[in-house]
Amino acid sequence: MQILITGQQINLGDNFRDYAEKAIDSAVSKYFEAAVSADIRVVKDGAGIRSEITVHPKTGALICGTGSSNDAYAALDDAVSKIARQLRKYKNRLTDHQAAPVELVDMSVINDQDDVEVAGDAPVIIAEMQTELPLCTVSAAVMRMDLAGLPALMFKNTAHGGLNMVYRRSDGNIGWIDPKQK
Numbered sequence: 001m002q003i004l005i006t007g008q009q010i011n012l013g014d015n016f017r018d019y020a021e022k023a024i025d026s027a028v029s030k031y032f033e034a035a036v037s038a039d040i041r042v043v044k045d046g047a048g049i050r051s052e053i054t055v056h057p058k059t060g061a062l063i064c065g066t067g068s069s070n071d072a073y074a075a076l077d078d079a080v081s082k083i084a085r086q087l088r089k090y091k092n093r094l095t096d097h098q099a100a101p102v103e104l105v106d107m108s109v110i111n112d113q114d115d116v117e118v119a120g121d122a123p124v125i126i127a128e129m130q131t132e133l134p135l136c137t138v139s140a141a142v143m144r145m146d147l148a149g150l151p152a153l154m155f156k157n158t159a160h161g162g163l164n165m166v167y168r169r170s171d172g173n174i175g176w177i178d179p180k181q182k
Contacts, residue, residue: 001025002037009044010072016042020076024053027084031091032057032147040079042072051075053083058146063087091147133163141166142174 003024005017024038036056043050049072055063063086067078134144135156145153145166152167157178165177 001028003040004037005040005042007042010042010049012042012072016072016076019073023076023080024055024083027080028055028057028087030084031087040076042075049075051079053079055083055087057087057090063090093143138164138166138176 003021005012005020020040024040028038036058038056039054041052043052045068048068048070051067051072053065053076057063063083065079065082065086067075067080067082069075069078133154133156134141135158136144137158141153141155141164144155145168152165154163154165156162157164160181162179162181164179167175167177169175
């Protein structure tokens with residue numbers, strides 16, 4: 001994770017920078033594998049100090065938190081605790097199993113190589129599995145896909161009950177496949 005620490009009208013030492021990096025890294029890694037980046041800004045605010053933190057998790061969300069105190073360390077701790085609370089709520093919303101019923105669907109594929117005609121360097125599909133398809137909205141499916149670190153996720157759309165798929169495109173954006181319902 002890329003962490004940018006800046007001070008406005010205040011000189012931040014190496015000890016503070018190390019403390020800030022460890023604090024934000026432990027708060028983020030507790031709820032998500034990694035984040036894209038985090039920005040920490042420490043500002044002299046009258047007689048006190050204000051700490052502003054912005055975290056960009058892999059899911060594309062933007063989590064912000066601020067903290068104030070007379071001490072830079074206390075202001076940072078206050079902001080990190082707010083960030084951790086928001087990350088916990090965000091992750092709980094992503095993994096709320098009661099809100100998204102799951103249906104078991106047979107996703108069987110070919111596992112007998114004798115029945116497969118292999119053309120050139122084409123890979124052979126040898127897996128057989130069953131997986132659970134979540135019943136969720138498109139945005140919830142994107143959050144689940146990012147949270148699990150998957151390249152694609154098939155789900156049942158709550159809007160019409162049909163199968164849909166979201167996937168990460170090569171340009172970094174999210175693609176959504178919504179087949180026409182007959």
